[in-house]
Amino acid sequence: MAVIAHDPSMPTQTHAEVTRDVIRTITEKPTRGYYILAGTMAFLTLVMFGTLGALLKYGLGLAGYSPPIMWSVYITTFVFWIGIGHAGTLISAILYLFRSRWRTAVYRSTEAMTVFAVMTAALFPIIHIGRQWLFYWLLPYPNQRYLWPNFKSPLIWDVFAISTYLTVSSTFLMVGLVPDIAAVRDHVSGWKKKLYGWLSLGWTGADSQWRHYTRAYLYLAALCTPLVLSVHSVVSWDFAMSIVPGWHGTIFAPYFVAGAIYSGVGMVMTLIIPLRKVLRIEHMITDYHFDNLAKLTLLTGSILFYAYAMEYFVAWYSGNPFEQMTFWRRAFGPNWWAGWSMIICNAFVSQLLWFPRIRTNLTALFVISVFINIGMWFERYVIVVGSLANDYLPYVWGQINPTWADWCILAGSFGWFGLWFTLFYKNFPIVAIQEIKEMIPMQRRSAAARGH
Amino acid sequence: MATAMSGVLAAFDHIDAACGAIRELKATGHQDLTVYSAAPYHELEAAIGDPVSPVRLFTLIGGLIGCAAGFGVAIWMSRDWPLLVGGKPIAAIPAYVVIGFELTIMVGALSTVAGIIILSMMKSLKGRPYSPRFSDDQIGVFVPCRADQAAGVEMLMTQHGSVAVSRDA
Numbered sequence: 001m002a003v004i005a006h007d008p009s010m011p012t013q014t015h016a017e018v019t020r021d022v023i024r025t026i027t028e029k030p031t032r033g034y035y036i037l038a039g040t041m042a043f044l045t046l047v048m049f050g051t052l053g054a055l056l057k058y059g060l061g062l063a064g065y066s067p068p069i070m071w072s073v074y075i076t077t078f079v080f081w082i083g084i085g086h087a088g089t090l091i092s093a094i095l096y097l098f099r100s101r102w103r104t105a106v107y108r109s110t111e112a113m114t115v116f117a118v119m120t121a122a123l124f125p126i127i128h129i130g131r132q133w134l135f136y137w138l139l140p141y142p143n144q145r146y147l148w149p150n151f152k153s154p155l156i157w158d159v160f161a162i163s164t165y166l167t168v169s170s171t172f173l174m175v176g177l178v179p180d181i182a183a184v185r186d187h188v189s190g191w192k193k194k195l196y197g198w199l200s201l202g203w204t205g206a207d208s209q210w211r212h213y214t215r216a217y218l219y220l221a222a223l224c225t226p227l228v229l230s231v232h233s234v235v236s237w238d239f240a241m242s243i244v245p246g247w248h249g250t251i252f253a254p255y256f257v258a259g260a261i262y263s264g265v266g267m268v269m270t271l272i273i274p275l276r277k278v279l280r281i282e283h284m285i286t287d288y289h290f291d292n293l294a295k296l297t298l299l300t301g302s303i304l305f306y307a308y309a310m311e312y313f314v315a316w317y318s319g320n321p322f323e324q325m326t327f328w329r330r331a332f333g334p335n336w337w338a339g340w341s342m343i344i345c346n347a348f349v350s351q352l353l354w355f356p357r358i359r360t361n362l363t364a365l366f367v368i369s370v371f372i373n374i375g376m377w378f379e380r381y382v383i384v385v386g387s388l389a390n391d392y393l394p395y396v397w398g399q400i401n402p403t404w405a406d407w408c409i410l411a412g413s414f415g416w417f418g419l420w421f422t423l424f425y426k427n428f429p430i431v432a433i434q435e436i437k438e439m440i441p442m443q444r445r446s447a448a449a450r451g452h
Numbered sequence: 453m454a455t456a457m458s459g460v461l462a463a464f465d466h467i468d469a470a471c472g473a474i475r476e477l478k479a480t481g482h483q484d485l486t487v488y489s490a491a492p493y494h495e496l497e498a499a500i501g502d503p504v505s506p507v508r509l510f511t512l513i514g515g516l517i518g519c520a521a522g523f524g525v526a527i528w529m530s531r532d533w534p535l536l537v538g539g540k541p542i543a544a545i546p547a548y549v550v551i552g553f554e555l556t557i558m559v560g561a562l563s564t565v566a567g568i569i570i571l572s573m574m575k576s577l578k579g580r581p582y583s584p585r586f587s588d589d590q591i592g593v594f595v596p597c598r599a600d601q602a603a604g605v606e607m608l609m610t611q612h613g614s615v616a617v618s619r620d621a
Contacts, residue, residue: 015490015589140529148529152537157550160522164554168561175565179587183490186584201569204582207487207500208575214492215505216568220561223511227557234550438491442467442591445613 008288009101011436018284018436022180022429023187025279030426033278041419048412051405052127060130063409064402069388071128073406077413078124079380080263081117082162082235083256086228087264087296088114089169092176093224096217102292104439105285108432109275109425110268111173116420117267118166120413125158127409154237161234168227172220178203179213180429232260239383246326246387249314255307259379262300262346265293266372273366275425284431287360294359297372301350308347322392330386334399338378338386345375457579459596462609462617463586469613470591471499476608477595486580488592496591507567514563515556522555523548581620590615 011018055062065072088110095103126135138159140149149156182203185196203209236256239247249255269290276285315327330339349371358364385400424430464470470487477485478501487500526548534542586592593614595605602619609617 019490019588140525146533148533150535150537151526151530151551152540152544152547157554160551160554164558167558171561171565175568179491183587186587202577204577205488205490205587206575206577206580207485207489207496207502208577209572210489210492211497211502212505212507212568212571216507216511216564219508219511219564223515223557223561223564226553230550230553434491438493442493442495443465445466445469 008286009439011105011440012283013440015437015440015442018433018440019183019187021281021284022431022433022436023184025281025425025430026184026427027188034422034426038419038422041415041422044412044415045419046412046415047408048416051408051412052132055127055405056132060128062403062405064400064406066398066401068391068396068398069385069400071384071388072400073381073402073410074124074128076377076380076384077410078121078128079235079384080377081121081124081413081417083232083260083263083376083380084267085114085117085121085165085169085264086232086257086260087268088112088117089165089172089224089228090261090264091268092172093221094228096221097225101439102289104435105289105431106268106272106293107435108176109272109430110264111169111176112421112424112428112430113268113271114169114264115166115173116417116424117264118162118169119420120417122162122166123413123416125162154234154241157234158238161231165227165231168220168224172224175213175217175220176432176435177428179205179434180432183433184429229257232256239387244387244391245320245322246311246330246383249311251307251310251314255304255311258300258303258307259346259376262297262304262350263372263376265297265300266369266376269293269297269365269369270373271421273362273369275430279425279430281431284436287362290362290365291356291359294353294365297368298350298353301346301353301372305347305350308343326387326390329390330382333386333390335382335386335389338382341378342375342382345371346379349375456581456620457596458599458602458620459580459594460602460605460609460617460619461581461583461592461594462606462614463583464591464593464613465589465615466613467493467495467591470593471495473593473609473612473614474499476612477593477605480608482595482597482605484596486577486592486594488582488586488594490587490589505571507564507571510567510570511560511564514566515560517563518555518557518559519552521559522552525555526551581618 013021063072063074088107091103092107092111092114095107126132129135137143138149138156149159151157178201181196182200182205185193185200188196233253233256236252240249240252242248272285273290276282312327315323318324329335333339349368352358352364352368358368389399390397462473464473474485474487474496478499485500487496489496523545527543527545530543536542540547580594580596583590583592593609597605606617606619
């Protein structure tokens with residue numbers, strides 16, 4: 001008799017087991033470790049808002065802005081978080097259209113990560129503008145001076161791109177959650193039943209609901225697909241549309257998109273490697289899923305490797321002394337440590353993932369994912385700060401002098417992001433119940449009658 | 453509270469059994485069925501036989517409105533207070549592609565969600581019985597019918613392999 005190998009993309013549980021296992025992650029009493037984690041994140045968030053309060057009172061002089069580096073740690077961190085937010089929609093929307101089955105177990109956590117990362121990123125331009133209470137000047141509204149935003153500016157493009165990305169990725173997350181919240185509603189009692197009942201918007205899984213839902217989900221995925229690729233392109237044009245050396249490159253859009261996905265997948269692994277153990281869902285998110293995530297990391301990491309090499313090549317080939325100097329300083333200038341951190345963590349560390357044994361060794365993957373997070377922050381730092389520090393005129397050259405206000409906001413942003421994610425995974429299904437069930441074939445009477 | 457609708461509710465463990473029952477119910481003139489399932493299944497969709505959802509029209513119209521609004525707002529506002537920026541035309545179309553594109557996606561996505569809500573509300577499910585097992589591992593089929601038809605429907609459901617049949621009101 002032929003032995004049929006188990007397809008690793010297929011869940012091994014029954015429908016009832018999927019419901020039970022996922023809802024258990026919500027209904028189980030939180031452990032002391034959970035409260036410590038959530039408390040730490042809340043503390044860091046308070047640090048961020050406390051620092052923001054000080055910035056509001058005393059102004060941006062508290063942070064390390066010194067000419068010519070007027071885009072500093074805040075803009076570096078903004079680009080970092082926006083990048084993190086890209087893997088989620090790639091996995092949930094693009095891989096959905098490609099019918100890639102391995103995405104199903106991990107897409108909810110990545111999508112939640114996306115929304116919270118974009119929520120974190122969106123704080124930074126507002127912090128950076130100085131008079132934070134006037135942020136609404138960025139929006140086109142009829143004001144008493146009859147002035148409108150400059151739609152030719154990449155910074156206004158960015159306002160539209162980030163607002164659209166936050167709106168659409170939140171919408172996509174919430175639409176996906178509705179049937180799963182209804183499943184939770186049906187398995188809890190008391191005030192929780194009322195709360196989840198309200199959040200499930202009257203979902204019952206009736207054919208008249210699925211009929212519109214499934215088509216709409218497909219169209220949402222189709223709309224999200226170009227959006228993922230466009231948002232970080234638009235962010236990259238904040239730099240590439242200028243004539244600052246090291247920024248003015250046509251390679252920037254694909255380079256930033258690949259970097260964004262690379263950093264996002266890195267953060268996904270940092271989050272879900274410990275999370276699956278804490279929530280005891282190792283049987284749902286398996287080595288197979290990490291192997292695929294690692295392959296995606298390898299692909300995007302290799303694109304980055306190529307982009308780094310091309311940047312140096314183009315700088316040399318251009319014959320432009322300013323461009324050449326910028327890239328020489330990245331490797332051998334005062335910030336050489338940042339330049340090499342970026343190259344080692346992103347271009348070289350990712351190449352370890354050619355080895356299948358590393359791709360399925362979760363400790364190794366976790367360590368690599370942390371290196372990716374560090375490397376990608378440094379990439380943003382090198383691009384933003386490194387180029388501004390040494391412009392065309394040696395007279396205005398300068399160095400960055402970050403202060404406690406920079407570091408507190410940076411640390412606080414991890415707290416703010418982590419707090420949302422921590423609250424999310426304990427209150428909402430972190431694995432998509434409905435989509436996992438869709439992959440499990442329903443029982444058949446004819447098969448049961450044959451004794452299968 | 454909505455008044456319970458009279459009819460028969462049956463639960464199925466097996467998808468082929470549920471599909472068989474749905475087909476026969478449709479053939480015997482019961483068109484207004486409600487079929488519950490924890491996930492969408494093509495087999496059930498085929499048995500129910502509803503046409504493709506018109507939600508795509510919401511996506512299309514929303515996307516077109518967003519695109520027009522994006523270009524329209526940028527062009528109108530530029531012309532309303534004409535300032536020459538960077539030597540570009542007052543209304544610089546290539547620069548406005550980003551605004552047009554982003555609003556196409558945003559309005560298209562929001563109108564798609566509005567489409568799910570509006571179209572789902574067009575068929576009221578109020579008063580139709582439901583069981584929590586339907587979001588877990590069973591398929592439910594509810595058939596609104598008069599009391600004198602109920603016995604026949606119950607028998608049909610049982611013959612097709614329903615594991616639980618109940619009569620409402």
